[in-house]
Structure formats: structure tokens, C-alpha cells
Amino acid sequence: MTTSFYLAAAVALASTLMVITRARIIHALLYFIISLFSVSIMFFAAGAPFAAALEVIIYAGAIMVLFLFIIMILNLGAEAAAQERQWLTPGIWLGPSMLALILIADLAFLISRGGGYANGLYAVTVQPKDVGIALYGPYLLGVELASLLLLAGLIGALHLARRNVPEEGEDGTGIN
Template identity: 55%
Template sequence: MTLLFYSAGAIALIATLSVILSSNVVHALVYLIISLLSVAVIFFALGAPFAAMLEAIVYAGAIMVLFLFVMMMLNLGQATEDEERAWMQPSLWIGPGLLSGILLLLFVSTLLTHDVTLAPVEVSVRDISLLLFGPWLLAVELASMLLLAGLIAAYHLAKK
């Protein structure tokens, strides 16, 4: 499980870096799918198989396919890729890279002060659903309202 966690984490990092450094949209999408699938493997290693399945089905399946469909509709082509390559100057990355680096340093230095290990005990689907349809029922209803609002807004915005 430990080996699975670290190797999937390394793949997720490399794939995510490839997403933000890539200049072709479709290549970046495929890298993002790889990254999401390796995060699903990490969930599995952490003893959350239900979250892993949802990550693979909803994130890597549904959301990324939606992205791909829109990319096919837009049909961006070579001109956008050349433009993208022209924007990727190294000087552009200095400021944001510095800020993000400081943020990451703060995160890591805060997190490394504790020392607790994870014993991967599986949280079953039964536990999740008992909580989800018990105390968190209102949140589920609100999530359905959010999805309905997203559906209506997407239809209205993409209409001619």
C-alpha cells in the first residue's frame, strides 16, 4: 500500500506539471485524466474505495469527457497552439512561481511539525451512506439544487 501511494503520488505530480506546462489543450486534458486516475489510486491506497470509484467515474469519466466535447466543438487548431507557445515565456513564470513556492514552503513547514501515521483502515460504503442519508441529508438536497442550477445556467449560457 505504501509503495502504491508513493508511486501514484509521483505519477500524479508529473502529470499535473505536464498539464500546466503543456501548450496543446487536448494533450493537457489527457495528462489531467492520468493525474485524476492516479489520485483515484491514492484514494484506494488510503482505504477509500468508494471515493476512488467516484473519482474514476465522475472526474476522469464524466467531467473530462465534457471538457473533450467542448474542445471538439471549439476546434481550436494549430493557431491557438502557436499563440500558446508564444505566451509561455520563462520571465512570465518568475513572479507566480515565487509566490507559489512561498505558499508551498509555508504549507510543508506547517505540516511537518506533527508526526502521525495512517493505518489504512477501510471506510466502507455503508458508513458513508449512513452518514450521507442521515445527518447530511440537507447537504445532499442542496447538492442536487446546485447541480440543477448548474444545468440551467450551462444551457442558458451556451445557447446561441
């Protein structure tokens, strides 16, 4: 388990690095799916099989397909890729990487101070049943809120995707 966890972690980090460095979206998407899979394995290794399943089904299965649709609809081709490659100069990378280093340093410092944690994960598998009981017990309100959020997302997406919405903007009313 421990080995698989660290292996998956390594794959996840590598593939995520590939995601943010690819010039073509479709490549990035494929790497991202790999990343999700490896995270899913980490979930499984950490004793959360239900979450691992959801990760694969919803994230990799549903959400990534949405991205795929968008890429197909917009038909982003070589032109956009060339443009993006042009933008990705080393100078661009420098600042954010420094920022990231600071964050990592923060984390390392935090962890080096112990933080009061016990030093390992329990090898206990939390069953989907327990998750369900928790969801519909103490977290009932959260579930309701999440459902409202999804409804809002549904309506919003429906509205945004409507073709016959009059195009705003030129006369300064919409996004401008």
C-alpha cells in the same frame, strides 16, 4: 499499499505538471486524465474505494468528456497552440512559481511544528455503506444543497448554451 501510494503521488505530480505546461489543450487533457487516475489510486491506497471509483467514473469519465466536447466544438488547432506557446515565456513562470514556493514553505513550516497529528493513516477501509449512511444521515442538508447546486448548474448551462439568445454586448448591456 504505501509504495503504491507514493508511486501514484509521484505520477500525479508529474502528470499535473505536464497539464499546466502543455501548449495544446488535447495533450493537457490526456495528462489530466492520467493525473486523475493516479489520485484515484491514492484514494484507494488511503482506504477509500468508493471515492476512488467516483473519481474515475465522474471526474475522468464525465467531466473530462465535457472538456473534450468543448475542444471539439471550438476546434482549437495549431493556431491557438502557437499563440499559447508564444505567451509561455520564462518570465511568466517566475512570479507564480515564487508564490507557490511561499505556500509550500508555509506548509512545510506548519508540518515541521507537528500540528498535533498522529503520524500515520489507519489501515481501515471505509465502506461505501458507511459513506451512504453518513450522506443520508447527518449530511442530509448538504446533499439537498448539492442537488440544488447541480440543478442551478443544469439550468445555467442550458441557458448559456442556447443559440438563439440575442447577442448582447455591442450596445453595452451584457459582458462588455
